Amino acid sequence: MPELAEAEFFRKRWQQAAVGRRVTAVLAHRRARIFRGSNLVRLQRALTGATLLGSAAAAKQMLFRFSGGAWLGVHLGMSGELRVAPAGYRQQKHDHLVLRTAAATLVFSDPRMFGRVQFHLGALPPEWWTKIAPAILSPAFTLAAVAAFLHRRAGAPVKAVLLMQERFPGVGNWMADEILWRAAIHPQRRAGTLRPAEVRALWRECRHVARLALATIAGRSDSLPPDLNVNIPRSWLFWHRWEDGGRCPKTKAPLVRATIGGRTTCWSPARQKLRRP
DNA sequence: GTATTTGTTGTTGC
DNA sequence: TGCAACAACAAATA
Numbered sequence: 080m081p082e083l084a085e086a087e088f089f090r091k092r093w094q095q096a097a098v099g100r101r102v103t104a105v106l107a108h109r110r111a112r113i114f115r116g117s118n119l120v121r122l123q124r125a126l127t128g129a130t131l132l133g134s135a136a137a138a139k140q141m142l143f144r145f146s147g148g149a150w151l152g153v154h155l156g157m158s159g160e161l162r163v164a165p166a167g168y169r170q171q172k173h174d175h176l177v178l179r180t181a182a183a184t185l186v187f188s189d190p191r192m193f194g195r196v197q198f199h200l201g202a203l204p205p206e207w208w209t210k211i212a213p214a215i216l217s218p219a220f221t222l223a224a225v226a227a228f229l230h231r232r233a234g235a236p237v238k239a240v241l242l243m244q245e246r247f248p249g250v251g252n253w254m255a256d257e258i259l260w261r262a263a264i265h266p267q268r269r270a271g272t273l274r275p276a277e278v279r280a281l282w283r284e285c286r287h288v289a290r291l292a293l294a295t296i297a298g299r300s301d302s303l304p305p306d307l308n309v310n311i312p313r314s315w316l317f318w319h320r321w322e323d324g325g326r327c328p329k330t331k332a333p334l335v336r337a338t339i340g341g342r343t344t345c346w347s348p349a350r351q352k353l354r355r356p
Numbered sequence: 357g358t359a360t361t362t363g364t365t366g367t368t369g370c
Numbered sequence: 371t372g373c374a375a376c377a378a379c380a381a382a383t384a
Contacts, residue, residue, distance in 0.1 A: 082362060112379080139363080157363050158381080173381090191380050193363055235374060244364085252362045317362095341376070343361080 081139055081155035083215075083249025083289060084296035089153075089161035090136040091303050093143065093185050096163040097131045100180040102145070111175040112192040113159075122198040125149040126178065137211045138248035148201050152208060156193030162186040212248040215289040225282045226275075233271025237281070239340025240270045247285065252342050253317055254292065258284045260316045260327075265351040266344045320345035 081089065105123045107114070114122075129145035136142075141161075143151040153161065168184040170177050176196055178185040187196065199205035213219035228246040229237070241247050241255040250258070259266050262280040264273065273281065295310040297303070304310050311317055316334075319325040325334045327347035336345045 085362080154363085157361070190382060191361085191363095193379070195364090232373075239374085242363085254362080256362095340374095342363090 081159065082251035082254050082292075083138065084292035085307060086139050086141055086155065086249070087136040087293055087297035088303070088307055089155065090134050090141045090143075091297060092163055093141075093161050094131075094134045095303060096183045097178070097180050097185055098133065099130065100182060101128065101130045102126050102178050102180060103128075104179040106170050106174075106177040106179070108175045113156075113175050113187075113189055113194050113196050115195065117196060117198040119198075121200065122151070122196075125198070125200055126151065131180075137208070137214060138244060139251065140208070140211065142204060142208050144204075150199040150201070150205055150208075152195075152197035152199065152205065153187060154195045154197075156189060156191065156195065158191040159187065159189035159194030162188065212245050214248060215250070215285050216293075220282075220286070222279060222282045225285070226278050229270040229273060229278060229281075233269060235270055236266060236340050237264060237268045237270045237273065238266035238342070238344050241285075242340060242342070249289065250285070252344075253320065254288055256320055256345050257292075257316050258288050259351060260347055261288065263350045265353045266339045266346050267353060316345065316347075 105126050107119055107123065109119060125147060126145060126149055129147050129149050132144045132146055134141060134143045139154060141153045145151065164184040164186050166179065166182060166184060168186065171188065173188040173190045174186050175189060176187040197205065197207065229240060232240045238255055238259060241250050241258060258281065262284040264277055264281060296307060314328045316328065319328060319334060326332065327334055327349055330347060330349040332347060332349035334345055335348050336343055338344065
């Protein structure tokens with residue numbers, strides 16, 4: 080599920096429930112794949128008794144900062160989510176990491192375990208975090224940078240290129256489809272064949288979709304919607320891309336699905352054409 | 357039983 | 371060396 084705005088939503092959820100609170104216990108499924116590459120024993124030792132000081136989200140990742148120089152990185156993969164449960168909540172089958180505080184329980188669950196937890200101890204944030212590509216909404220995400228990247232990936236379908244985190248951090252399958260639909264670009268187009276006006280439209284819609292998704296899914300400033308997606312307008316492709324017999328919200332023409340760049344892709348043939356008429 | 361899934365990584369081949 | 375394509379990871383759901 081989680082792309083850019085969902086990561087921000089889940090980060091806020093944990094932050095609001097537990098910032099300033101002390102972790103009284105850390106429960107974990109010891110063998111879970113989500114702990115691959117990190118030392119669970121050190122994680123449990125460092126987080127038990129530590130206070131949540133702050134957090135940030137970037138791309139599809141989250142970073143929680145605890146007292147004592149402890150950092151907890153979270154990537155939700157395909158099926159992960161962060162929840163807040165009452166104090167005394169009982170750990171369920173897919174709840175691979177559970178942090179208890181006096182008031183609430185923080186739960187990371189992920190049935191498919193494509194997600195990942197990364198633990199880091201130190202005064203500075205971990206290297207994997209600082210190496211995340213500049214955000215789409217940052218000044219570094221320029222038209223020139225996008226154009227150069229499309230040129231380098233000239234042979235790949237533009238849909239596949241949008242999924243590359245090194246240039247489009249936080250873009251996942253639904254955001255990529257949404258961006259291409261709004262920019263009126265066929266997902267199968269080779270990245271190197273886009274005309275300058277199309278490159279500009281792609282760049283512009285990346286920023287629009289990122290900004291709109293953050294505002295509607297994660298909420299503005301301190302607000303947090305009660306659930307994911309409840310505020311997403313029906314006018315987005317989002318709601319229609321999996322519907323049987325789904326229609327383009329703009330043209331009302333039937334939508335089409337196919338595998339492009341290894342992922343199921345939905346587009347509106349009425350407005351996203353392979354060749355110019 | 358089959359096919360599907362909003363993600364990433366390692367391998368293969370050009 | 372760089373790029374593109376694809377299998378693998380795992381479990382629930384239709």
